[in-house]
Amino acid sequence: MKVVTLTLVVFVILSTSFPAAIEAADAGDTGNVGVTCDARQLQPCLPAITGGGQPSGACCAKLTEQQTCLCGFSKNPAFAQYISSPNSRKVLSACGVAYPTC
Template structure:
């Protein structure tokens, strides 16, 4: 339990420390198929995914709020996966389970 709490605290600290480092794939020139759902004008912000932390770090079922945020931020997932501060969360087995449970495609970057 202490590890989950520590991971959660580190994620929150990192997500508030690096908001400028996370940018929409279009801003970086990445035009590959990233599962973009056409969310034009979405601001990529890892802090928006905080409702998913418990499910990703603990392996539980994602909440409705988590699924809504994942759907909203789906076009940003490749950018998050490429950021060393967040890559471990996006590529974790629990993250894949959460994405499947929410009906969000795993990003192919």
């Protein structure tokens, strides 16, 4: 439990320290033109990613909204470990979001 709490604290600190707010470069595939990529929007997914549980509806909605941003997040050292984790793949699959191929 301490590891999950520590991971959550680190994620919150990093997400506020490195706000990944960029325009989605390839938004044409999903119709999300003009989506602002912001890793903080994915905080509803953190419990499922760090704990391995089922993602919430809010998590799935944000993953769908931020789908075009996942490649950018995976290239950012502050967020890469979360995107590439086995639980992240499970969460993406449960939400019907394709794992990014960058």
